[in-house]
Amino acid sequence: MNLQTIIGKNVKYYRYKKGLTQESLAELINASPNYIGRLERGQHNPSLKKIEDIANGLDIEAFQLFISQTAKEHLPDRINLTRK
Numbered sequence: 088m089n090l091q092t093i094i095g096k097n098v099k100y101y102r103y104k105k106g107l108t109q110e111s112l113a114e115l116i117n118a119s120p121n122y123i124g125r126l127e128r129g130q131h132n133p134s135l136k137k138i139e140d141i142a143n144g145l146d147i148e149a150f151q152l153f154i155s156q157t158a159k160e161h162l163p164d165r166i167n168l169t170r171k
Contacts, residue, residue, distance in 0.1 A: 088155060092129040094138070097152045099127040101145040115144035 088096075102112050102123075109123040116137070125131040126141075133141070142149040 089129075090153065091132055093155050094133065094152050095127045095129040095131075096156070097154070098123070098141060098145075100156065101147055101151070102127075105145055107145075112141075112144055116140040 098112075102109070107115075109120045109127070113120045113123045117140070118137070122131065126133060138149050138152055142152060
């Protein structure tokens with residue numbers, strides 16, 4: 088997975104986690120909802136300033152947008168990974 092795709096998936100993940108729509112995040116960072124959509128689909132390459140704005144709007148550290156999600160986070164909730 089390329090970095091542009093990772094950033095897009097993370098923007099979408101943290102936006103959902105915070106309960107924001109594309110429109111509300113766009114308003115927070117002074118961008119258009121179309122920009123957020125293109126970004127989440129990996130069709131746009133954001134500037135470092137915009138990454139900083141997005142991170143601030145999502146109340147996360149900017150580096151979190153660059154980290155690929157672990158396999159554990161993508162597993163269904165019904166799978167228990169802890170052994171007893």
